[in-house]
Amino acid sequence: MERSKSRTKKLVKIGQQAVVFGAAVTVSLLLSMILVGYLDLDPISALSDIISGSFGNKNAIGETIVKMTPILLTGLSFTVAYQCGLTNLGMEGQLYMGALASTAVGSFLPGLPFAIHLPLAIFAGFLGGAFWGLIAGFLKVKSGASEIITTVMMNEIAINFVGFMVAGPMGEPTGLRTQTPAIMDTSRLPKILAGTRAHFGFLIALLCVVLIWQFFKRTKKGFEIRIAGHNSRAARYAGINLQKNILLVMAIAGGLAGLSGASEILGIQHMMLPIISPGYGFNGVAVSMIGMNTPIGNVFGALLFGALRAGGNRMQMKTRVPLQIVEIMQGLVIVTVVASNIVLDKWNEHKLKRLSVEDAKMKEGVA
Amino acid sequence: MFGILSIGGYLASIFRMATPILYASLGLLLLNNAGLRLIGCEGVMLMGSLVAVVGSYSFGNVWIGLLFAMVAGAVMGLIYAALTVSLRANQTVIGVAYNLLSGGLTAFLSRIIFRGTQTPKIDTFTPLKIPFVSKIPIVGEAFFTHQLLVYIAFAIVPVVSYFLYRTPTGLNLRSTGENPEAADTLGVDVYKIRYSATMVGCMLMAIGGAFLSTGLLRFFTEDMVAGRGFIAVAAVVFGKYRPRGTLLATLIFSAGSVVAHIFQAFGSTLSAGISYNLPVMIPYLLTIIVLTFTGKTNPPSALGEPYKKG
Numbered sequence: 001m002e003r004s005k006s007r008t009k010k011l012v013k014i015g016q017q018a019v020v021f022g023a024a025v026t027v028s029l030l031l032s033m034i035l036v037g038y039l040d041l042d043p044i045s046a047l048s049d050i051i052s053g054s055f056g057n058k059n060a061i062g063e064t065i066v067k068m069t070p071i072l073l074t075g076l077s078f079t080v081a082y083q084c085g086l087t088n089l090g091m092e093g094q095l096y097m098g099a100l101a102s103t104a105v106g107s108f109l110p111g112l113p114f115a116i117h118l119p120l121a122i123f124a125g126f127l128g129g130a131f132w133g134l135i136a137g138f139l140k141v142k143s144g145a146s147e148i149i150t151t152v153m154m155n156e157i158a159i160n161f162v163g164f165m166v167a168g169p170m171g172e173p174t175g176l177r178t179q180t181p182a183i184m185d186t187s188r189l190p191k192i193l194a195g196t197r198a199h200f201g202f203l204i205a206l207l208c209v210v211l212i213w214q215f216f217k218r219t220k221k222g223f224e225i226r227i228a229g230h231n232s233r234a235a236r237y238a239g240i241n242l243q244k245n246i247l248l249v250m251a252i253a254g255g256l257a258g259l260s261g262a263s264e265i266l267g268i269q270h271m272m273l274p275i276i277s278p279g280y281g282f283n284g285v286a287v288s289m290i291g292m293n294t295p296i297g298n299v300f301g302a303l304l305f306g307a308l309r310a311g312g313n314r315m316q317m318k319t320r321v322p323l324q325i326v327e328i329m330q331g332l333v334i335v336t337v338v339a340s341n342i343v344l345d346k347w348n349e350h351k352l353k354r355l356s357v358e359d360a361k362m363k364e365g366v367a
Numbered sequence: 368m369f370g371i372l373s374i375g376g377y378l379a380s381i382f383r384m385a386t387p388i389l390y391a392s393l394g395l396l397l398l399n400n401a402g403l404r405l406i407g408c409e410g411v412m413l414m415g416s417l418v419a420v421v422g423s424y425s426f427g428n429v430w431i432g433l434l435f436a437m438v439a440g441a442v443m444g445l446i447y448a449a450l451t452v453s454l455r456a457n458q459t460v461i462g463v464a465y466n467l468l469s470g471g472l473t474a475f476l477s478r479i480i481f482r483g484t485q486t487p488k489i490d491t492f493t494p495l496k497i498p499f500v501s502k503i504p505i506v507g508e509a510f511f512t513h514q515l516l517v518y519i520a521f522a523i524v525p526v527v528s529y530f531l532y533r534t535p536t537g538l539n540l541r542s543t544g545e546n547p548e549a550a551d552t553l554g555v556d557v558y559k560i561r562y563s564a565t566m567v568g569c570m571l572m573a574i575g576g577a578f579l580s581t582g583l584l585r586f587f588t589e590d591m592v593a594g595r596g597f598i599a600v601a602a603v604v605f606g607k608y609r610p611r612g613t614l615l616a617t618l619i620f621s622a623g624s625v626v627a628h629i630f631q632a633f634g635s636t637l638s639a640g641i642s643y644n645l646p647v648m649i650p651y652l653l654t655i656i657v658l659t660f661t662g663k664t665n666p667p668s669a670l671g672e673p674y675k676k677g
Contacts, residue, residue: 035475035479038479039475039478039479087459089406089459089463135655139655139658139659142659143658143659143661145604145658146666146670146671148404148406148459148671149600149601149604150655150658152406152597152600153597153600153601153651153654153655154651154655155597156594156597156647156648156651157648157651157652157655160644160645160647160648161644161648163643163644164644164645167643167644279467282463282466282467285460285463286463286464286467289460322474322475322478324470324471324472324474324475324589325471325475326471327467327468327470327471328467328468328471328472328475329471330464330467330471331464331465331466331467331468331469331471331472332464332468334460334461334463334464334467335450335461335464335468338450338456338457338460338461338464339450339454339456342454342455342456343454
């Protein structure tokens with residue numbers, strides 16, 4: 001009885017959230033289409049370009065998958081840190097370091113069979129990102145430096161470090177353009193949808209979602225981390241080692257963002273370039289917010305923004321609407337979701353108060 | 368490589384390059400000391416750059432452009448405060464949204480207003496050579512040949528310092544950053560102070576952005592702030608959340624970027640990566656190293672935490 005009641009409550013809450021998110025996304029979409037109108041372009045055809053470019057045919061669906069893969073992983077990275085009460089803004093840098101590590105394994109380790117080379121390259125990507133995340137975790141533990149600040153700085157360091165490596169030590173020997181040699185065939189992620197660019201990295205990302213979901217739901221460590229995220233004082237009182245958790249969480253979060261870079265290199269680019277991400281890192285924040293900072297929720301966030309990116313590309317080509325519209329929409333979605341969530345909370349609080357007042361009155365009446 | 372005469376020129380360009388970052392980091396300093404974070408500094412600066420050009424273009428006067436930028440900054444600050452102070456939204460997340468929004472919106476607006484990717488020629492800030500002293504070799508060129516906004520930026524540092532540590536309002540401001548509950552009990556209006564700090568702070572950031580497009584350059588291009596907002600964030604941490612430390616950090620950082628430019632100018636003999644990427648990392652590497660080896664940076668205790676009144 002009690003159980004089914006709490007389940008209904010949960011469902012109501014999810015329903016409320018869904019309405020709020022739907023409204024927030026719609027409002028953001030409308031506002032940005034008004035902007036398109038000011039450019040003297042046709043908002044209706046822009047909108048239809050977005051839809052046909054993201055779900056219109058097999059190729060469009062493939063592109064949506066391609067675009068949602070990296071942001072699903074960076075979103076998940078943000079979520080993991082968020083569950084522990086940490087704010088990882090370093091997904092971009094971790095992505096670059098993961099990509100660099102994957103490239104190193106993919107390009108410079110010849111003679112390995114596919115079954116060893118590819119997993120090794122993927123794992124290298126995870127390690128590259130984890131290492132970068134761990135630095136911020138270490139600084140937090142050692143000197144109390146806020147990870148919000150350090151991760152942002154580590155982004156800039158990573159991007160420039162990659163630029164340096166690609167132009168110099170890891171650059172193509174013939175060196176006309178700044179890029180590394182292509183990775184070997186044995187380290188490339190296979191395609192999952194014939195005739196499109198959609199690749200195996202998507203399945204890796206989905207696997208990560210399931211693993212992280214189960215990690216938080218079923219394992220003792222995952223529970224500890226969530227407790228620490230909710231109330232660090234209580235966690236410390238319960239004998240949870242916060243510092244160890246911070247290091248672990250930053251390593252996992254960094255590793256996930258690193259995988260995002262790995263999947264871009266091994267699945268799409270096949271070589272390291274000075275710039276490989278159009279802001280997938282910070283997109284992760286929006287993705288995670290849409291997903292209510294839960295692992296499963298990230299899939300929806302990534303689907304939304306992946307579709308917007310894929311459709312946005314088509315829109316830019318056909319209607320000549322600048323791709324920056326995607327950034328505007330992401331910013332608007334974050335603000336509207338956050339604001340409406342707060343309003344929703346206040347409303348629920350208000351309702352709760354009123355109910356308890358009515359409850360008290362009824363009891364009085366009985367007495 | 369460069370003659371004795373150009374040393375003054377290099378020094379001068381250090382001060383010029385430092386100016387936008389100095390404005391932004393002083394603005395950030397006010398916010399931080401009132402207990403608020405703003406990752407969106409980059410976005411506020413970018414908006415300032417665009418709006419200043421729009422104002423200068425529409426009225427043919429760069430000062431009106433600056434005024435436009437200040438108003439835009441104040442409005443962005445007001446919205447930020449409404450979301451993070453009154454509604455107690457997550458400051459970091461809203462900050463990220465600010466960066467995303469400004470990046471997209473400025474690109475869009477500049478196309479709507481100027482119908483092209485590059486803005487037309489506009490009225491800009493011109494150097495103000497101070498008579499007599501600007502003639503002194505090296506020193507004259509380094510210190511006395513700048514635009515008015517450069518002098519003002521450096522003059523504001525002691526003002527901010529005096530305000531934060533010597534005036535009652537400044538002390539109240541810092542107390543809301545250290546312990547808002549206690550401040551509230553003592554009758555300090557925490558919300559009012561946080562609102563004002565955010566608005567004035569964002570105004571300063573927007574001035575920094577405005578100087579970028581109407582002082583250092585004479586046009587707006589997409590994403591022209593190029594990480595300076597993040598450098599400002601680093602400068603405040605490096606400067607241990609104090610005005611003088613922040614000034615020092617800003618100067619060290621821009622000396623780094625001037626060195627980077629010198630490298631670039633003589634880059635033909637050096638590999639492309641070394642000439643560009645490594646010097647750009649200097650501010651961030653320095654800050655990370657300082658954090659690693661000097662331990663605590665003494666941020667305000669309540670930094671980034673929302674406060675519920677009453």
